[in-house]
Amino acid sequence: MKTSLINYILKHITLSTEELEGFCNLFNQKDVKKKYFLMREGEVCKFEGFVTKGLFRVYHIDSNGFEQVLYFAQENWWITDIDSFTNETPSQLYIQALEDSEVLLISKKDKEFAYNNIPKIEKLFRIMTQKTHIALQQRMIDNLSKTADQRYLDFIEKYPNLFQRLTNLQIAAYLGISHEFLSKIRRKIASK
């Protein structure tokens, strides 16, 4: 169902019923079972997706074979590799469902169609990109300024919901530390 997308849109801009319907019809639902991939490294990202159910991780595999999580996306979050999608270059990222998930996808062509025919859509994506940029900026500051212990505590506080749904393996890959070290951090915290 597209009600969650509609809610998201109306929270940010106002559209007429026809505009709303026209825009929403540009999205196609895709079901992605746990552990399946929406995209793999090397592919050009062909979509921008709005998660309606489940949870995804967007990650990179570095030259030592370690998986580094760029971000997680749960219900009402967007997923894409904005670099690959925008510039039509091969992605360095994998997007994988961590639970049985559903996502609404829009293609670049249809998104451009929307930009041209419903001017307010520019505003929607301007605001959306701005919000994700703010979140990433905050994470960058935290990664530069804080110790792993503190980043872990911050994560729990900021995303209690994700914390419940993720394994320590995934959280460590997001924090940028080994899962063994996360385990030691957890012990240290628990002993207080």
Next chain:
Amino acid sequence: MKTSLINYILKHITLSTEELEGFCNLFNQKDVKKKYFLMREGEVCKFEGFVTKGLFRVYHIDSNGFEQVLYFAQENWWITDIDSFTNETPSQLYIQALEDSEVLLISKKDKEFAYNNIPKIEKLFRIMTQKTHIALQQRMIDNLSKTADQRYLDFIEKYPNLFQRLTNLQIAAYLGISHEFLSKIRRKIASK
């Protein structure tokens, strides 16, 4: 002079002469001498700025008193704390000129006026935010996946121009390492 702003705009969208002039007139030039501040922590960021001359650093002071550089902005780059500017919350950032600089500033009110009166301005800032987001995403991936040595080499390759204009102190604060350690990296590289 506002020619560099005009060039920037026309590289991304097309505007009529009146629109272009109207929009550019919303910007006020400000001269900032070396070491002076455009903004300090605790203030609400009241502007979005386009650098026409010189070089700025946008940085955070962490709880240990260390300065961490979020980004540098030279000619034709934008500077703001997008979080503080958008949400009108106190900033955690300092913005300081590293050279005698000139910047064109637009206020939130005038920017909103432009959004409402020149729809294409939405597109301009959507594209601009997208580009800065892509750059930040890449930096995040690199920070998670690469060693300090490699990040330093990447920096030199990616921003040879900034490398020339910045001290090692500033580069270290951007790479997220101490300047002493950067010095050791430099020695190691030089000895090869």
Next chain:
DNA sequence: ATCATTTATTGAACTTGTTCAATGTTTTGA
């Protein structure tokens, strides 16, 4: 219910990066 797989914990040795203090070099401003 059970076996296989994935996830979590732990310790020891190691690597990367920090801290501090001292010294040398470059830049800047009066």
Next chain:
DNA sequence: TCAAAACATTGAACAAGTTCAATAAATGAT
């Protein structure tokens, strides 16, 4: 132009985080 300030380098001791290997606990598929 020269003194002061800012920047850069170095070494030694230290702290944060990794790696590897072994084991325990939890989860999942049949």
